Amino acid sequence: MNYTTQMDAAKKGIITREMNIVARKEGMEAEKLRELIAEGKVVIPANKNHKSLNPEGIGEGLRTKINVNLGISKDCCSIEKELEKVRVAIEMKAEAIMDLSNYGKTENMRKRVIDMSTAMLGTVPMYDAIGFCDKELKDITVDEFFEVVEKHGQDGVDFITIHAGLNRETATAVKNNPRLTQIVSRGGSLLFAWMELNNRENPFYEYYDRLLDICEKYDITISLGDACRPGSLKDATDPAQIKELITLGELTKKAWERNVQVMIEGPGHMALNEIKANMLLEKKLCHGAPFYVLGPLVTDVAPGYDHITAAIGGTVAASSGADFLCYVTPAEHLRLPSLEDMKEGIIAFKIAAHAADIAKGIKGAVEWDNAMSKARADLDWETMFDLAIDGEKARRYRMESSPEDPETCTMCGKMCSMRTMKKILNNEDLNIK
Template sequence: MAEVIYNSPNRLKVGRGLPVRVNLSFGVEKPTATSREREKVARILARELRPDLLMDLSVHKTAPEPWVHIRNIFDGPIGILPHYLLFSDTHGLCEDSLLERIKSVTSSGINFITVHCSPTHQLMELARQKRKTPVTSRGGSIVIRDMLINRRSENIYSKMFDEICDVAQQTGTVVNLGTAFRSASVADGLDEVVKEELIIQTEYIDRARSKGIQIVLEGPGHIPLGQLTEYWQLIEPLNVSPMPLGPIVTDRFPVGDHISSSINVAYLMSLSQGGIINAITAVEHQGGVPSFHHTFAGLQAALIAAQAASLNYCQDAFHEEQVIADRRADRQSCVLDSASAGCTRCEKICPLIHSNYPSG
């Protein structure tokens, strides 16, 4: 897959053969939530286990926006969805305002943006006919609603795509190609709608590449483990870094979404041998805002999945495992921070203490 270099302070690289990266999202949904989100992200960034990228998914306007504050304490790439704060229930989206916002944020600290170029009236109708839940993407549904409000024959991002590419080229911005019709449940999975949207997305990947734009593909939301190989076979020829939104492997355990996602995404990233994982919280489908503890647990699960996948192909990732193996051998304890051999759990029958058996 083509390597992506973010124009962020740390110049993060993503691509085939590189360690899998992890993105963590945050966002403000009401006026009183600003300090909560700032403090939550600051507490996470103060820990040893940190995300590689951040996304501000705020749907409530603040001054300054949360990502502006976070930029002061985070040197990795930060992204947004430009249309989140511009949408009106009565007027939809305005092309001039959207383009101006993209120019403003990408010249003042935002390194990647997610745009939804694939919604069409034909794809919407296919989703209505074939699915129980036609659309689950929040960003994609905004673009669809704008199409209906303003009676557009072509969605706003599709219409503006060349102008967006011009801005991205000037600012070194990475473009995330959003998946508006990712499945809302495992029961739909890799259905006809997902495959049709991929055909449309391929056109935009080619257009972006022709203009020298770095592009990332946001991927499936809910998909069975057994369909991931087929999904990878569909996107592998696109030569693009995947950034899956999940994917959730089962919907039966709604307070374990971070575990469900980590199972699936570790396998997908081992196939792709590079890309970006989105940290998913345990309460993704519980209707509330994740707490610090839920968010950090989701980050931990994503980091574990990233390491598990990276071990499949990346020597740097395996080196970290070798260091742990050496520590256990040297200290004769599986307790990594132990100052003495063994531990109180095993006491005198500890196998690490008595592992040097005589030969013969």
């Protein structure tokens, strides 16, 4: 039986190769996974032209996944440095990479990432439009916007962020409800500017069926972008954000009618006490579609440490229903991240995702922690390093400060509680002096 997309196959009762791979990774019955994909509650972003892909699932009942943003800008345009980030991100087992290159002709960078990446790849075609068309934003035509999307599909991009919910009504809500930080979404601000400069409707909203044609053709997952995500605590859960979310729910159902897979993007900056309610709102208004969040950042006053503020919010968000976390690095709001910034962001969000998976009861999550605790009780340092999220750093810290007793560390020495209990319970000589 033929099928066009993973969702089309799922609705027809077909378990695809990608579904079988994801089911094995998640420890889930393939039939259960197929049902969730058919309902739109799980997506497997897998462009037909991404031949190196090792597929992953995102959504209900699955491990929380993380995404790594990278890409060139006009001020930092070394493709080789960004490709090194890709290599390291894959080594660190990030499930997704977004190439957010926004300078010049981005095709070369994008194709090289797709060729080498086993992780799913996302892009924001709007970032590419000016370089692709080689003209000012206001002069880009509707046809040219869709030509960019088609090109990304041809190249093998697995999911694309499209700010289709920023229609004229939502734009009016932005203007009628002034914000402290206005529209902080880069793609959203560009679309808002195009709409205002041309006095036109958002082409991705007005000609949404045309977008669905392209996505169905290549099996691209639409990541419905939140142009009105809050860029400050003050702007969270305001009329523009909620108006756009309602529209995204309507667009989700239209995509599902065409068997196009959908994720919903979310905030942003948000006080800790608002996160849980926002996760509930998204799941209700967008019919259980997987939720992809940036952070949320729970305070605005920690530049240089925003990987921490965002990981705190990401943990709460994922434990409350978010399925996919876009990492944030220490360089957020300050500069293009370095390789070391990227590493810190990945580790912070791997911790956030795993902590949330424990809270959600994801299969195998707490068992990992139990194995680490047993290794600690046994003073089995090698097993601890093997189980650590960042075993290299754990090993380095221990080696930098060697204890007198090799079983212990330099914090407690022979007064180590683990050592004491192990020896007493084994009827061994304690020998603390």
